[in-house]
Amino acid sequence: MKIAFSPCPNDTFVFHAWAHGLIPGAPRLDITYADIDVTNGLAASGKGPEVLKISYAALPWVLSDYALIPCGGALGRGCGPLVLTAGQETAQPPDPARLSGRRVAVPSERSTAYLLFRLWAAQAVPGGVGEIVVLPFDKIMPAVRDGEVDAGLVIHEARFTYPSYGLSLMTDLGSWWEQDTGLPIPLGAIIARRSLDLEAIAEWTRQSVQYAWAHPDSSREYVMKHAQELSPEVADAHIKLYVNQYTESLGDDGYAAVTALLNRAAEEGLVPEIQPVLLR
Template sequence: MPLKMAYSPCPNDTFVFHALAHGLVPGAPPVEVTFADVDVTNTAAERGEYDLVKVSYAALPWLLDDYELLPCGGALGRGCGPLVLTRGGHRADLTGATVAVPGDRTTAYLLFRLWSARRPPARIEVVPFHEIMPGVAAGRYDAGLVIHEARFTYPRHGLTALVDLGEWWETDTGLPIPLGAILARRDTVDPVAAAGWIRDSVRRAWADPAASRDYVLAHAQEMEPDVVDRHIALYVNEFTADLGADGRAAVAALLERAAAAGLTPQVSSSRATAWTS
């Protein structure tokens, strides 16, 4: 039976998992891939639908009883955080604003809530990611919380960055931004083996970037090739191969701050970061 795996169609995921998905990793089992935005996988993982799954770090408090956090394959980094966008710089703050967000358990939204804790509350609407920038540009929302390739494309929509939440997080903590995590279901997958397959897939992606090109572009949601390349270069980095000490500290800091603020359940220290391997 193939393993059921879910990750996004974003270039960083298709680049990283191309070899694993195509049976190019020696010793790895066949993988049945489902493409889904992270807001979908966050809730699907809670129902136990996948053996390996990409989720938001913000969703971990609801998932770690059934899933093991793997130390590779995820998305962390510096200079790659979520942005709060407004139309043409019309707003200096979010007092009374309606803000479109991509999901209520996304890391982007958790960072937004931590950042805005001492600011006047805004009205929040959960909106499919691809609708956020057009909605802000059209005036349906006063602001939008965006991630990934929107960092490169938002000026075309006539939008302005009110705040870079990654920059705020890095300044406040000195740590990278923990965005997306890879989880292995405890009752169906050996996490040590799974980490090995994923690390092999990452190494193969870096060793031969051209091998995954058609796969990446086929799922890149009409992104131009130069945006795809910038996306991969930013989000596939040393933390993808291994979280390392800084990555683990970033995950622990995010979950501890969220729990202390009453935004998520408390996670035990033994499960707050991936095991060392």
Template sequence: MNDRLRIAHSPCPNDTFVFHAWTAGLLPGCPPPTVTLADIDVTNGMAERGELDVLKISYAALPYVLDKYALLPTGGALGHGCGPLVLTRQACAPADLAGRVVAIPTERSTAYLLFRFWAQQAWPGAQVRTVVLPFHEIMPAVRDGVVDAGLVIHEARFTYHTYGLHCLVDLGQAWEGRTGLPIPLGAIVGRRSLGAERLAQITAAIRASVRHAWADPDASRAYVRQHAQEMAPDVLEGHIGLYVNPYTEDLGVGGLAAVRTMLDLAAAAGLVPPVRADALAPPTPANPVPAA
């Protein structure tokens, strides 16, 4: 990896924790890349435009970028008990929200796909009304009655009580109850034009960065906190513990099955374009980069 790679991921604690060792030059033989920190909706757009070499994107955005990028089997976010929540100002039944306005962070997200899967069962035949708001504005908007409910992710699992809000449904629990599979949240993709050998090297660098982070968590602590400025230390640690797990080190058979299942269900519901099975194959020198 002689040429300096350009990568982008979110400033969320799980991403800064995972990528710190590589981007800080702590891995022998793995030159640090040039890093852009941006929210997931921004990195989704970057990937669709083919702007950088390696990006963290939502799995929901994967069908739109597989012509340019290959899915890498490490560094991503999947897991159990880490799904998005639908929050309301007052306790209510799902039927009470039929036809109401729900704030969402973006339509190109696993959270939105899981919300649509749930809404189809909770409100059969009812119109789903959503409005896109920046993530940090959603809980205040629900609290203040600007919207009827909010779809939230990440650290909101730990903090929504401080806004006086109620959890109407844990969409991750709904997904796991339906499929028995982990929840696919964030994917790492690499530009196909780099070639299978280079992508395999990048995969090895990210995996080494994950292992370094686990072996020496203090090394990244200041960097992680720097980019999680308003997050309490216990929330920060809980965030990392929830979203950085064995699926981060290696997607594996179970992780890939979760991704395949979610994308197939979303395509069947007309929410994303269909994806060929071989388009998700991990690139290795022995397994040339498949065409999407």
């Protein structure tokens, strides 16, 4: 079975057992490791693999072909994207109005991070931001540091490493979302072609998550091989943050969070309107 997911620690941790033939009855995986912007594009093209990890923000464009698998993805609390600026913030709290008309780097225009940023900016940045520049997520902090853009929207392990680039936090979009809605943040989704046995895929994925938790050291070599020069401590923090109860099962709160995000984004004209029946 062909699958595409990122080389980030949470994804390799989740899929280690399945990727290494440790899940009884699960088919062998042919894996493509790719950034979320790439997997979003693969899903939208109609020519992507059978199973993918994509951003929840990309779901409205692919739900006719792909179904949402209710496990394996990334939702949570305290794990949202950050808006960063260069240097030391002098205003406390930082003033979002400084981003009015400015250049902002983002990892994808079909990412949950970008949807959250646009929803936040509509409330907080008078007149809105200026040019949006799409960059691979690992290029965003250097671009902010070097003055190529005025601010950057970062995800993944950047939560733990941005101070080393001399950057400051403008806002934590996860905290903003949670305070505004009371719901967890829907970040990355596992999807599978509707023609497949979706219940079986969900069960294999859930078993892979459970194996990872039961044997945390088993996946370490695999995780670090793909961890893009992260330290083991940062990789462990990444996994602890993004692999949680919602990874094992979305549950009612998870589905409510996804629905709230996509409905708000549709109201703002950022995504097509979704049919609720296609989510479950």
